[in-house]
Amino acid sequence: MKLRKMTFNKQLLIPLIALLALAIFNLLADPSFYKITLGYNSAGNPVLSGYLITILDYGSELAILAIGMTLVTAATGGQDISVGAAIAIAGSVILRVLCGTETSPAHMKAPVIVAFLIAVVVAMLFGAFNGTLVSVFNIPPMVATLILYTAGRSIAAWINNNQLPIVNEKSFHVYGGFIPGIPIPTPFFIAVICAGLTALMLKFTTLGLYTQAVGINEKSSRLNGINPTFIKFLTFVILGVCVAVAALIKVSRLSTINYSVIAKDIEMDAILAVALGGNALSGGKFNMPASILGAYVIQFLTTTLYKCNVSSAALSAYKAVVVIVLVVLSAPTVKDKLSKFWNKVKPATSKEKEAA
């Protein structure tokens, strides 16, 4: 049991160290980064604002996607790059249901929950499409999801006849904004619910064991009675659900949609979150809490960069630096050297303890 705890902590260490580095950087660069102010929004409800709140807000949608991306990565050893496009589709579906054929109706045509559930189904179907290509036809995930990555935003536009419907009711802002009376952004609560549901799913099903087994050795998994095709398929469908949730948050923030920009490049951040969580992008073992923490750290980085007046066009270049560091650190040769170094340091400290 002791050992298990140790490995658990060790993996969480990677995103935690990254977080610490960012936190210290901000503290030195400009301590006002940590300023949080309580104000009132136009509806007169209390809201917190500040960079940390932004991180909590936008990091949450990323965290939700990271959950699904972690499972896909573990089972298939590949990543879904169509997440952003799929969010555009799911968001478009939500608006189509809420607005009907009008572009700016005074009232919503259907309850949000109905719109959301329909979006969930649609996103699951697109997940199933990706999943089928990967699991049944054995197409590498990146290649398979390239199809939807390319076509997704056109499909999203087509769903609303290339119109940009607007939801005028204030109550729709709740999901991407604030619940009246509660100053913490709603996405955070949604992320907590998603993380909780995931924890339950991993506790009360064998999904965790199966995805890891399939990711590590598909042939062996099959001989132990697991259906690898189905497991891989399932992870894409679960990612579909995550996509729909993220889409609801996204369109709720804007009350409308911009097909070409919404959730642009978010798949890269989600993949980065999985990697920053110390999970091998080649599949196999995974650590869900580390991925979720990784998502917030990525958002922390993005927000820090914005704060430093890095233009959004240049953002990717800075993130690339993080990718380089991550990839180098997780390369087997470096890992080996690090562990050797660690072993040299560790006996020394334990000897010191003995001496003391």
Added chain:
Amino acid sequence: MKENTILEMKNIHKRFPGVKALQGVDFSLNKGEIHALMGENGAGKSTLIKVLTGVYEKNEGEIYVNGIEKPAVIRSPQEAQALGISTVYQEITLCQNLSVAENMFIGRLNHNNGRSWKKMNEAADKILKNLGIPARATQQLSTCSIAIQQMVAIARAVDMDCKVLILDEPTSSLDEGEVEKLFTLMRDLKKRGVGIIFVTHFLEQVYEVCDKITVLRDGKLVGEYEIKDLPRVQLVSKMLGKELDDVSEIKDSSLAYKGTDTDVPVYEAKGLTGTTGIKPFDFEIKKGEVNGFTGLLGSGRSECVRAIFGADRTVGGTVKIDGKETKINRPIDAMKHGIAYLPEDRKGDGIVGDLSVRDNIILALQVKKGFFKPFTKAEANKFADEYIKLLNIKTASADTPIKSLSGGNQQKVILGRWLLTHPEYLILDEPTRGIDVGTKIEIQKLVLKLASEGMSITFISSETDEMLRTCSRLIVMRDGKVVGELKDDELTQNMIMSTIAGGEA
């Protein structure tokens, strides 16, 4: 250091967290000598080899190479290679989709072989011819048999001017003819003055080709012996560290099965037709019976049991379990009917490498139990501890990833995985391949014990004496076809050989 010595390892220590893998081991190798390195799994053979080839760093000790007075520094396989130490592993580490010549020269192209494809192929053909290896330079490697691929790997090593050639279990996936070819090559290299370290589990082969034997046990040196001074029985007892009652005992207590013809078979197949090149076959097994498929490598014995388990697709025939007709399309179907299958390819089909020993043990039972009923941590720990103890699995903890265990212990984990499902019918395909004598005997004993408790077992092994010891009935295969069935008095080496040879003799 004597004049003739090309390699001397002195007082080698290697420690891993919690384990002393090597404790003061000495090893020396002469020019033109084939030196067997023997020991049980976990005795430290692999660790010693890995220290020698720079995969592991030693904690203590010195290595002298080529008679140089100063200890050699070997920190990587490249450095080892530069000193003339090359290794050919059990698993082929060449590139399947490149040609033979490309494989031989990959990573070391120079003026002699790198100026044109023609030059490279000529150079390769010359070496192949010189060593008498029946392969063409332009042939794609994957079209060569495993034995030839191994020889190509050896040719590569020889051409790199290797003075010490390490062969790690080279024969475990070869049939007898191929082994003989490999031995011819080894003897040839010996004449050229290459020192060969031969790691194997096959006693026969050691006596056929080696000059000296070094025995390790539990990370310590037991001794170095001239082959003529060490009879087989003594070698085995030195490896095990005990006298050989166990070995003889199992021979005597063989064939406990006393079934009757009227029993309903636990499993019965009629005209089972696979998709992997085997002819339709009939097969049955009764409660408490141990039977086996025998035949040369590639005769279809593994394909038969894979068809029974549903590992490969079947397209015809009827299957009855306990007399009731049923269909087995996938492994899970077989598992639900109480069939368990330990696959031949432990690394590829058996273990789930990165998962812990515990997860590997519970995997099959967990799948059988169902997706929505995961075991609690406490249950999983209980199962894992139970089977680690029962099968005497040597592991630091249940949390250790299975891939870091030695081969024999990995095999025990897989065996534990299937025993945990409490099967009525257990299929063991090469359960003793590549594992040490002690564990082999343990597994054979276990098979007989389980059978006496009522489990039906199908046992496949390349070593016929092992099959004779455990099975009461043997199905003989040749070229994908069942060519005979042997039982009672017919169960002798000679009968098996002549049945395998059949009318072609």
